[in-house]
Amino acid sequence: MFSRQFTKYFFLYLKDLGTMCYKCNKYHLGLCYDVMSSCTLKHRQSCAAENFYVLTRRGQSMYHYSRLSCMTNCEDINFLSFETRTELICCKHSSYCNLPMGL
Template identity: 75%
Template sequence: MLVLLLLGMVSLLCPSGETAKMCYNCRKYHLGLCYDGMKSCNLKYQQSCATENIYILTRKGRSMYHYSKLSCMHNCEDINFLGNEKRTELICCTHSSYCNLPEGN
């Protein structure tokens, strides 16, 4: 009886049967560690999990990975920004919870 009651409550809160997707949230993530304490955020309408990879440009013009920012972001689009001293790569995902860990970690 209790199980049926809980299932009914879940169906009211999540009518599509889907559970809310979660993302990692960290201002400075590097080599598997979050330096300001790993948190999480729930995706809301028109949001995606976002990984913002920050690269430092060398004198020869090569990109050297520095750190990542992990978050929930509105109207997220995959894009690369190139400045004089750094490159920022923005990667968005919604396919699963916690999909915004940088590759290789």
């Protein structure tokens, strides 16, 4: 009986916390080269992964690192300059959804 009630209240507690996101200024190949922490989504926010790439002379993108955060008014988009490309990926469907996969 105790464990069933505890489990029920534990999941209600987690639900009240809201959607959580990873937060790291420099994430690369599965490691945070800063302090890995988390943030809770507020109104109009999404989890965000900003992926930074360096462009080669042939125009290919080489992954450099990612920045993970909670971002207001986040929209999926690609920014392209002469030497860099930045890819912004937003999500809020589940907690910690902003971890880059395959990078």
